[in-house]
Amino acid sequence: MSYTVLKSLHIIFVVSWFAGLFYLPRLLVYHVEAQDKAEPEKSILAKQFEKMQKLLFNAIMIPAMFLTWITGLSLIYVAWLSSFSSQGWLHLKLAFVVAITIYHFVCRHLILQFRKGNFLLSGPQLRLFNEIATILLVAVVFLVVAKNTLDWMYGLGGFVIFAIIIMAAVTIVKKIRTKN
Known part of the structure; x- marks a missing residue:
């Protein structure tokens, strides 16, 4: 398999994984908010959200995560193995990818806890939690594109500012929703 085909597959799997990482927390927000509904709507919505979460996680996110890791490690093997120790970026x-995997x-x-009726986070907390994937993605993209310490430091500064803006926007939207 050529390097460009492998890299293309890697990007496709990353996009698929992040589609799930962006959508799943949003489903969790809706699931938590459904708890405020009256029966039978509450039960119907809970069952539907549980089904959607399970399917998204098991059919899309898990395979995409494994394929991302496999193609990523294959790229390291093919392109950088001989110079891996000198590639600080x-x-x-990889540290950020480990953080994404932990996320x-x-x-x-959270899915397993929600199935048990343990809603560990509120809707606003889950909205903030949802932004973690965005912040991690921005960090990885800046790092991959810059590939050197100085440019990455500028990117990191932008990343921190971006994170603050995202968190502030979520807080502002929450206040606007609360007023209405």
């Missing part, structure tokens, strides 16, 4: 990228499994933990 790649080490940091993935925290999502799984």
Whole structure:
């Protein structure tokens, strides 16, 4: 398999994985908010959200995560194995990918808790939680594109500002919704 085909597959699997990482927390928000509904609507919505969460996680997110890791590690083997120790940006990228993987499994933990009726986070907390995937994606993209420490430091500064803006926007939207 050529490097470009492998890299293309890697990007496709990353996009698929992130589609799930963006959508699943939103389903969790809706699931929590459904708890405020009266019966039988509450039960009907809960069953539907549980079904959607299970299907999304098991049919899309798990395969996409594994395929992302497999193609990513294959890219390292094919392109950078001989110079892996000198690729500091790649080490940091892998640390972020580990953080994304942890986020993935925290999502799984929340799904399992919700099925038991343990709603660990509120709707507003889940909206903030939902932004973690966005912040991690921005960090990885800046790192992969910049590939050097100085440019990455500028990217990191932008990343921190971006994270603050995202969190502030979520808080503002919450206040606007509360007023209405």
